[in-house]
Structure formats: C-alpha cells, structure tokens
Amino acid sequence: MKFHIITIFPEAFENFLSTSIIWKAREKWLVSVELYKLNEFAKDSSGHVDDKAFGMHWQVLSVIPLSRAIESIFESAWKIPVIYMTPSWKTLTQETVEQLSDDMSECIIICWHYEWIDQRIIDVFVDHEVSIGEYVLTGWELSSQVLMDSIIRLIPWVLWNASSHQEESFSRKLDRQKEYPIYTRPQEFRGHKVPDILISGDHKKIEKWKHDNLR
Numbered sequence: 001m002k003f004h005i006i007t008i009f010p011e012a013f014e015n016f017l018s019t020s021i022i023w024k025a026r027e028k029w030l031v032s033v034e035l036y037k038l039n040e041f042a043k044d045s046s047g048h049v050d051d052k053a054f055g056m057h058w059q060v061l062s063v064i065p066l067s068r069a070i071e072s073i074f075e076s077a078w079k080i081p082v083i084y085m086t087p088s089w090k091t092l093t094q095e096t097v098e099q100l101s102d103d104m105s106e107c108i109i110i111c112w113h114y115e116w117i118d119q120r121i122i123d124v125f126v127d128h129e130v131s132i133g134e135y136v137l138t139g140w141e142l143s144s145q146v147l148m149d150s151i152i153r154l155i156p157w158v159l160w161n162a163s164s165h166q167e168e169s170f171s172r173k174l175d176r177q178k179e180y181p182i183y184t185r186p187q188e189f190r191g192h193k194v195p196d197i198l199i200s201g202d203h204k205k206i207e208k209w210k211h212d213n214l215r
C-alpha cells in the first residue's frame with residue numbers, strides 16, 4: 001500500500017512513521033509513504049497556499065496549489081483515489097476501513113488545518129470523504145494518521161500473522177460486535193477471578209463463552 005500525503009506539516013508524520021507496527025510495515029516494504037509539502041506548489045515564491053473565501057471573512061485552502069500537488073502525483077500514479085479528511089461526512093467504521101483497504105493499493109490523502117477548503121477540490125478530485133468522528137480537529141494530519149493506521153494493520157503480514165485481526169472488535173468474524181473480555185495471570189486479582197471456563201481447557205465451551213460474552 002502506498003500513501004501520498006499532501007500537507008503543510010510533513011514533520012507531523014515523523015513519530016507516526018517511525019514507531020512500532022507502522023515502522024515495521026515500512027521496513028518490510030508492505031507500506032510506503034510519500035510526503036509532499038503543499039507550500040512547494042504555491043502560486044508564487046511566498047509559499048502561501050490559502051486565499052480569502054468569496055463572501056466570507058476567513059482564509060481557506062486555495063484551489064491552485066492543491067490541484068497542482070494532486071496533478072503532480074497523478075503524473076506517476078494516474079487517477080489514484082483522493083481522500084479528503086473532513087468532520088462533515090459519515091464517520092469511519094471498521095467496515096469502511098476494510099473496503100478501502102481491499103479496493104486501493106495507492107491513494108492520496110489531503111491534510112489541511114481548520115475546516116475549509118475550496119469546494120472545487122472536492123468536486124473535481126475527491127473520491128472519498130472520511131470523518132473520524134463528530135468533533136473538529138485543527139490538524140488533519142491526526143485524522144489521516146488514524147485512517148492510515150486502521151488500513152495498514154489490515155494488510156496481510158503487517159501484524160504477527162495474516163489472520164490476527166480477524167477476531168477483534170468490529171470484525172466480520174465477531175458480527176461487528178465488540179470483543180469479549182481477555183484475562184492473563186494471576187487467576188485472581190483483587191477479588192476478580194478468571195472465569196472457570198477459560199481455564200477448563202474445553203475449547204468448544206471456550207468458543208461458546210467468547211460468543212456469549214461479546215460486549
């Protein structure tokens with residue numbers, strides 16, 4: 001999977017890309033990420049990428065720098081899906097993540113700050129609008145990292161084996177329900193005991209217990 005990220009703050013991805021599972025997935029060449037600094041596509045040497053919105057008093061992301069950035073990526077990856085992170089769309093679910101991860105091998109994610117971009121970017125270029133919840137963030141770098149993480153962990157061999165995410169909260173295997181409780185040693189902690197069935201060794205009963213205890 002290849003992600004092309006357009007942002008004015010590429011440095012906001014440093015920790016995310018160099019930590020834990022995401023770092024390992026990149027090391028194994030299962031994932032690659034290209035960062036594009038939006039200011040380099042500005043109309044002039046000032047590097048400004050925003051403009052005053054018609055009929056409003058505030059600045060929004062202007063259409064020219066962003067369209068230039070997208071089209072420069074299209075030169076080597078023609079018409080790959082373009083994703084726009086926005087609070088004003090349907091909230092991301094595990095089902096949507098699975099669909100995106102099945103349908104795409106490469107995509108562009110637009111990261112901006114504040115809430116607004118020129119509508120024509122959406123009309124002309126955007127294939128998927130994705131919200132991570134009904135609240136507004138200042139930096140879309142955060143929401144795009146949530147989306148990337150949820151997609152990356154579904155890529156075969158990113159986790160310790162290809163099927164380790166099949167039985168987890170919201171998975172098809174668990175009927176999109178939340179996972180059952182998990183216990184480790186000691187068998188009793190502050191008066192709370194591990195359920196007897198889990199230490200019975202009876203796999204049939206354990207499977208039934210898991211099913212009956214989905215949250």
Ligand code: ADE
Pocket residue numbers: 085086087114130131132133134135136137138139140143
């Ligand atoms: N950008 C700002 N807020 C967001 C949200 N809740 N989801 C996705 N992108 C966003």
